[in-house]
Amino acid sequence: MQRYFVSLDKLNNIVFNQQDVFHITKVMRCRINDHIEVVINNDAFEAVIDSLSPLKIHLIGEKMRNNELKNNLVLFSPLLKSDKNELVIQKATELGVTKIVFFISSRSIIRLFQKDFDKKLDRYKLIVKEASEQCHRNMIPEIVGLLSLKEIAAHKANINLLAYEEENGKQNTIYKAFKSNSSISFIYGPEGGFDKKEIELLGSMGFSLVSLGKRILRAETASFYGLSIISSLMEEKNE
């Protein structure tokens, strides 16, 4: 069943945004009495369509299962080449992140000014909304950027993990550094990796080095690999 994020007006009426009205009535061609899911203030409900123009629904049953991870998961992501950023945003959303923070690092191939990043932000916000609806999240992750490495400190978690390929194959893995019931952040480097000064800076900011295994992963693969482990550990430890 398709899920939509809605809001309430001052009279507690459910309000859809225009793109969603179009999606429900023209793309999905829903009819009266069709069922959809809506998320109101992070709670999900099943609903029945009462009228299409204007679009009106009524909720049925209790709140649905909450699909969020029990703790916040923050991804610090370098700006990557071409549309890899969009793929990272989509997969990070499916893996349960609550915030994606884009940062600039010395070896990033892409150099963007804030105004150029702001132009991309609208598209990134649409991708994160659509991914949240598709995977039935109870919230839409926040996207922050474009920050320097120093500025990301404001978004750190209780446990902050830095994926570093020079540690590859050593003992310090995500499993070892993971603490259940903690908020976690995960940072990985761009196509050119982090330079030694950046590794030292992040170490001084409280990031712990972790290995993602013996092979050198592409940047985007590192984000999926790291988030998958953390997300599955969070799911398991909180069952």
Ligand code: SAM
């Ligand atoms: N030094 C790499 C190389 O020789 O190609 C360039 C960096 S790698 C493409 C991009 C990022 O993925 C790294 O900065 C690191 O954060 C992460 N990464 C890749 N493989 C890793 C591994 N085996 N262990 C930890 N992090 C890894």
